[in-house]
Amino acid sequence: MKITRRVVFAGSTALVAAGLGNGEAMAQSRAETLRQVTGNTINTLDLTMPGSTRESFGLSMHIYDRLVAFGRKPVPGGHVFDQANIRGELAESYTISPDGLRFTFKLRRDAKWHDGSPVTAADVKWSLDRHVTANSLAKAQLQIGSLVSPEQFKVIDPMTIEVSIEKPDRLSLMDLCVPYAIMINSTLAKKHATPEDPWAQVWMRENTAGGGAYTIETFKPGEQVVLRRNDAWKCGVDGKLPFFRRIICQTVPEAATRANLIERGDADLSIDLSASDIPGLQQRGRVKVFSVPITNGFTHVAFNSRMAPYDNPKVRKALAAAMPYEDMFQASIFGRGARLFGGTWTDAPPTPAFPQPMPHKTDLALAKTLLAEAGFPNGFKTTFSFSAGLAATNEPLAALLKESFAKVGVEVEIQKMPDAQFNTLQAEKRLPMFVDGATAWLPEPDYFLRLYFTRDQRWNFSNFNNAELNALTEAAQFEQDKAKYDAACTRMIAILGEQVPEVLLWQPNHEAVMAPTISGYTYWYYRQIDFRDLVRG
């Protein structure tokens, strides 16, 4: 037997246990504690504040409940979210009126806030009013689902609330499931409201007023956040409590250290290991790896479609044919993901799903012909940018792209920029060509395309403006007829295939590496862990 620190520790614990008889309780408390390690930071307790990090979204899922929640469906090795299957969370049940204009939510009779006071429809009304009134991230999000004014939220009786909309909207109900749509203990929050801050936004940054499955035990941003289970929580699936009593979310900046911790069994779960470490971890077999392509996102190369020469669709198509797709896929993410290139369709995609493989493949001869047709028989000079934070995956990709583009005469200068600088230039639409990722919370094709390919706004990476696509996405949101909706989505995707404002590359895997005893992991669209799903043993 090898004598390690662990054995010595276990031995001494056993000795203490024999003496005191509480060893079993200690071991049990470790078994019921989950230790997550991450490279990132939770920077606020109120995720609706501008500037909140993605980790803050994850935290809020545990501290706060929403009226309704997405379901999940099993896939090999775990689960993924299912937006087609919406269950009541703080609401016990909900009904939709036949005309699709009114949603009625019945609240759970036994639901309590963390301070023990009962949840009422007035709290829900106050929370929803806050989301559509106060200057916060929730406002823009709820707008997407046609929720814009406090008049739309009506208290029917202390346990019932009605939400009404002007015309049937496919996204309204889904929009009430997203992280921002938190339900707040209004009595508590109002105590800390001031005339300048009627929605208690300052207080809620540092304090919580929720009723979710966990409460905060320790909050040290940049170091660790410890959560404790709320044993009075009733809003789980079938009213079940989460397995873990205590959750430690620890910030460990070095990815290699995170990998070591999990492999040694000292930490239980991480979702942000470096892609190059994961094949080795999997091979040595001491950990469990759950990999699933991020179904609601994609990695892409964007062309600024209002900047020469990329204002010419032929140039964009030519470069789409000059990319060494498969090599990039292997070098950048070790083939760990789903390909979005090499689609076999030409005029219209086989399904209305998005993202799906687009009809682009490496064809240098075609690229040369197209460039000549576009008036660049000898190519041109351009730049290709990426953010330093994503250098590990984007550096090899950029090198391969540069090499391949040189073969058709396009000379690329690679620009690796600090993240803040990259984001600024990108938002100001000053980059001619760059690689980045994109995800959508509500992965409906029309929403996806409206978000990333229409209007003058930040996420329209390619600065794309196509009248037909604009009209189609505007109409589709309110389309109730499934066949018509599908036809519209199919046409939208076909437009992307013809116009190539962005070249879709792939959906990288979401990789959750965990101790072999952990099960129940679910991939959520906001790319954070839902600890309520997890079980040990």
Next chain:
Amino acid sequence: MVLLRGIGKRVGLRLLAALPALFGVVVLTFLLMRVLPGDPAVFFASGPNAGQEEIEMIRRELGLDQPIPVQLLRYLGDVGHGNLGRSLTTGQPVLADLRNRLPASLELTFTALLLALSFAIPLGILAALAQNSPLDHGVRLLCTLGVCVPTFVSGLLLIYAFYFLLGWAPDPTGRIDIFASQPPTVTGFLLVDSLIAGDLEAFGAAAGQLVLPACTMALFVLAPLARMTRASMLAVLSSDFIRTGEALGLSRKRVVLIYALRNALLPVITIMGIVFSTMLGANVLVEKVFSWPGVASYALDALLASDYAPVQGFVLLMALIFVAVNLTVDVLYGLADPRVSIG
């Protein structure tokens, strides 16, 4: 008494002279951060539907919508009132963050410096006494190795060997075992706090976490300290008063440790001050590798995110520490060589 008065006068003068320098540092960092091409508002407005509106909201909140001279005046006013602004990265006031994190950095740096000195000075003396012997070459090799291997490499290697393979070291994540209870905060130095609380278990846990990062840092600064000791000893050992001492029949030990070493220490103290200040700011890699919640890694994260307030606060803090360290070095000079403080 004369000695003390001399020291007091020097301290007062030095502090006064430092004020313009500190003011310059504050203004310069402020302007430098504004010249950087990143916009913190855009970086942090990264929600799934963050539009121009959200970017403007953050800009207003940070006061970035004002002209730069107005921003500078406001900032100087705030600093004058002891308010260093709020960090976007952690969401906390910068002053509170620095107050929480500075003890972590200081504890690590002090430990590493002590460790380095306790090896470097004896090694330097031995090398000087046995000049050009195999021992001298051995010390030279060790120093060269220490300074050649970047800290993140030696840090990761130490973790791999002592934590991952052998399992002797505790997991390299922060200042105390995550499952151990932390002693109540008095000074912020865990070693001191745990002793105050009489909690030996916590002391052991904190000391255990310190070993690997402190060794990593000590290895890196061994070279300047040991080499300086050696060079300075060599110079002193060949001087007249040593020969006189030996001629008078004083013991070798007395000559080397009392007469030679004390005279050789001046340049070592100088280099020690520089090494300490550099370590505090430059140990960012060690802090990152060992998840050490110190000020340097805090500033680096903020810099990458173009988060102005923490970077400015950090630079100001470093400037203050440099002033303090230089003062201490001056005082130590006075003690090591009484001639310095007279006049």
